[in-house]
Amino acid sequence: MKIILNGVQSNLRFSSAHIIPGHESCGYIHGHSYFVDVEIQGKRVGKFDFVVDFKDIKKYTREICSKLDHKLLIPIYNDLIEFEDYKVDDLFIEKLKNQKNVDFKIDKKRYSIPSVDCVFLPLPYTSAEELSKYFTDILAEKLIKNYVNIEFISVCVNEGIGQGAMFTREMDYEKY
């Protein structure tokens, strides 16, 4: 069985700014009012015969939305973003967060933005495609700790009404 959460109606939303470096029209800082749809497929189990508790899905999804809400999303693995003093390692995000300002270049444009205004993401792009995978991976990690019956998780990140990307991940319990 599959349970479905509608992002608009369940209030799974965030509003963020982003930039798609190198893209003709999206290569400028601009924003979206995103909403996130979630589908979970699995066996019905437990006292209540649930697939999953809606409450858990909403909580975990909203935690991710809150992290991204009202921030500029910066994909640190984008080849066109030149950070000052860049080193690809696990500590780079922490380092950027601890700086007062983050300085980077895209093509000939130079940016200096307060770090508190940004969220640094371990992604090559902040497209709907990459964000849907990002949400799915985090949700999978949370759910794997509390559920043993889930088969698939799908997350659709919508950049607006009628425009979204859905990523589906099969739950591989043996991997954890």
Ligand SMILES: [Zn+2]
């Ligand atoms: Zn955009």
